[in-house]
């Protein structure tokens with residue numbers, strides 16, 4: 001699905017030459033993904049992924065390059081922009097911004113277990129610890145203000161059951177916004193779903209797709225992550241997986257009292273963010289060959305997050 005821009009072998013060879021990584025052996029478009037055109041590229045000196053940026057926050061590419069350098073330098077398994085022999089990271093190919101990154105090993109897991117969740121919890125804490133002293137600043141384009149701006153018009157299109165659920169969640173966001181914004185901050189992945197994590201057997205081998213990354217409250221990133229990794233089919237949380245993820249995170253970064261208080265609400269905020277983006281995507285990409293995720297999944301999760309029996313461990 002996601003090779004929007006096909007490439008000729010010759011133009012790719014010309015593009016790759018300045019990296020000094022040897023001759024092109026093979027390349028292949030990657031079907032997964034929905035935003036950009038991605039290719040596996042095999043060169044004499046190793047395996048890489050080439051991304052042509054098709055849409056999204058193109059002006060913020062220097063932010064993503066800088067953040068991934070910071071995380072790579074901290075020893076985290078993330079892709080980062082390779083430099084040409086002249087030191088260039090962000091280049092152009094087929095009239096699109098283009099980046100070459102190392103290919104990470106591993107596969108996505110569909111059915112997460114408590115061990116996967118524990119690994120993901122540790123990894124997320126390590127991203128936050130690596131950046132909280134000096135976050136690389138970027139405002140999310142799907143933040144609280146965006147939810148409050150987009151939410152009311154989406155709510156009006158919902159049925160009688162869904163409308164009050166979204167309306168009440170938006171009212172809660174408006175009320176809690178100042179307290180949420182005052183929570184401890186760092187850089188957030190902000191989309192750490194199963195399809196953005198690679199596992200090699202039981203070992204977490206990579207985290208990809210940082211195009212939603214931003215600076216913001218760490219607790220929000222944790223809620224986004226937990227809502228994907230620890231939800232069951234009906235939207236409720238699986239206690240064993242959720243405790244594994246939270247325990248592993250808290251072992252590296254203990255929570256503050258303010259975070260413990262806002263935790264149940266934060267799980268709801270994180271549901272609203274993806275419910276809205278999926279509703280909007282379903283509307284704007286209807287009939288096109290673009291992967292559209294089910295908005296109903298986040299409606300069910302939000303409905304299940306009205307009563308949360310999952311306190312944050314080790315809260316001060």
Ligand SMILES: Nc1ncnc2c1ncn2[C@@H]1O[C@H](COP(=O)(O)OP(=O)(O)O)[C@@H](O)[C@H]1O
Pocket residue numbers: 002030032033034035036037038049079101102103104105195206208209210211
């Ligand atoms: N650095 C990488 N190493 C290994 N596989 C990658 C890497 N980057 C992307 N991929 C593969 O490409 C797919 C699409 O990447 P993704 O960043 O999710 O695309 P999009 O930006 O279009 O959503 C991923 O599911 C993964 O299989």
Ligand SMILES: N[C@@H](CCOP(=O)(O)O)C(=O)O
Pocket residue numbers: 142191193212274277278281293
């Ligand atoms: N993981 C998300 C997709 C990414 O969010 P977007 O706002 O960049 O489309 C999902 O499953 O909805």
